[in-house]
Amino acid sequence: MHRTPLLFALTAALIGPASAQTTPAQTAPAATPAPTSLLTQGQGAAQAAAEARDLTLKARSAYPKGSANIDQPLWKQAAAAAETAVAAAPGNPDYLKLRAQIYTEVGFWRQAELAWNAYFRAAPTTGPEARVAATVQYNLGYAAYTRNQPDEAAKFFASCLQLDPDSAPCATWAARTALEAGNYTQAQTLYARALTLNPADKTLTYFQGLAQSAGRYGPAATRAFSRAYGDRDAGRKTQALAGFQEAARSAPNFTEAHREAGRLALELGNTQAALDAYTALNALPNPTAADRFNLTLATEAQQYGLSVVQTYRAAYQKYAAGEKAAAETGFQAATQQNPRYAKAWAWLGRVRYEAKNYAGAAEAYARAVALDPTDRSSAYYLKLAQQGK
Template sequence: MSNPKRMPAALAVRVLLVLGLSAAPALAQDTAQPAPTPAGQSAFAPQPVTYASAADAAAAAQKFADEARAAYPKGSANIDQALWTQAAAAAEAAVLAESGNADYLKLRAQIYTEVGFWRQAEVTWAAYFKIVPAVPGSPEAQQAGAAQYNLGYSAYVRSQPDLAARYFAECLNLDPQSAQCAGWAARTALEGGDYARAQTLYAQAVALTPADKSLKYFQGLAQKAADYGPAATGAFSRAYADLDAGRKDKALEGFQAAAQSAPNFAEAWRQAGKLALAMGNAQAALAAYQGAVALPGADATDKFNLALAQEGSQFGLDAVRTFRAAYSKYSGGDKGAAESGFQQATTQNPDYAKAWAWLGRTRYEAKNYAGAAEAYGRAVALNPNDKSSAYYLKLAQQGK
């Protein structure tokens, strides 16, 4: 293989044009905004180089790609890495020299796919499929499908559901066995109010990955979606995606919006309540579980969490959780750990009368009458109507 040489200026311009314009498929041509370059990557513009032949350029591209795989950590491939940049540039040179060579077209598309340069992967796979028609499910179609999936997810995150749906649909055309594309195609159909299609696609996704609990969860939601309407189901679905991405505040807002849009949407109330409790937001949890408990299908968990939210809104969730953990210790016979827990709850909220009362009880049962009298005294001062604490306070003061 000869050493790469600088190509003439006119040919260099042609290389850059190839990168931006070659073989854009119909799906990409009518989009106002192509998917952005992956985070941390700039738009790719190779150094213009030429080789003695297209075969030499392709061999160089393969060599640089092999060196890149050996040099960089697995899973870190990026077009900005020097070896990958050289591989892509060499592949572009090979295609430029022999634009109808299927092997060179495939090599170029595979390089862009491996580095996660999804927009360019889409364009270059389309160029390859013009020479070698796509066979759904083939290795090449699966790689092209991965580009469509990633472009679709990027569009979804940018709140472009119609565009995302089209990318996911194209992914399924290329790779009918892709559970992730079936699942996300179903998600966009659900959010768009096409419940029949959503159910069909969720059934397809579940058949491909029967153990995926999330898919089964949304399959059930799709079956009930007509009861809630597109606004509520759309808000719920996007809230779930926000939760998966770690955007908890936004997810909570979405679940709340879904429940407010469809007050009969029990799962929206529950998800809002569960998330609010996890975030330490007792007031939001209280409102959510009040909504859930008001519905006919309310269960024991809803009622338990409502009580937790009610008490948490008064004394703080941390103190209430500490108290409940201590009570579990007490019920299990570990009274020493229970006493320590009740003491911690009173420290977290000194106005927590029930925690003082149970602290008094554990101390009384341990015959620590002075400590029991102190705790019972605080309980009675905070809640004068607590007759049990008042009774045991007198006994503790008498040392019996």
């Protein structure tokens, strides 16, 4: 479950230790004593509530932190005791709150929602109780989202914000569901709100920009992209790649969909998917230098193998940093991984030539020219290397 941080601390603080029971109200001396049946009923409710609190403490001690579950015997007994207290005194806010807190702590979200609703009919919807109840709405919303029920999810996230206007997670997911539904103006407003609550979150900034341009792509593409982004963050890379590709198919002008598909395809070693993505991306207006670089990378990777090209690129970075010996080792490794890689032979010749290793340079340049007769630079330096100058 995706629980909001501090939920355990909030519920623990609200339930409190077993000794923190509600003390029975003192009766004024002149008041008429309550009927015995009512006194017995009240005593039974207090006893059940005390038992629920005691079982809650025992459950927290008995089970690993974060593992609370309604199916665990102590938690099940605690919830049953709280239900008994509420049944005996249905209008008592303390017992209603106790029941809601137990269901919240064990992640029994639907029962927790019903329990908090009952509590708020007897007490104000404010304070820490409202914030805990908001986490219930958040978890219900996230569960609905993962079940592919975006409309239901949006309702839960909106309820969360009503209970806790300062909830960054609920503002974030309310914005996400608005974006996927095609409500772009609302999404921009909600993303701005989420950024106010969590200004350091770069993902929020990214999606706020996406919300501003999403009208050009349409709800289907935007929703596929959003879901793919979530899959990528969760480590489901193959599923994420399929989602980004779907977004790009739905909206061929969706620059970021092509870009994310290309990046992820390279991570997965899927050179054909990377080539397709970067070819489409570079056909759109205003490709970046990185887009052009990655197109070349994907093209060469498809021809020679991704690991070979990555070895070559790493060697080139060493060369650019002035680490010539390390660069020579890297270029040589690339030629060994794939002897048909003309560019690697050419650069191996270059570093050897600059080191005045003319025999080694001539050997490398000769291989480069044999593989690529159109490489005039290699042909020129081959002659110089053969002449030893």
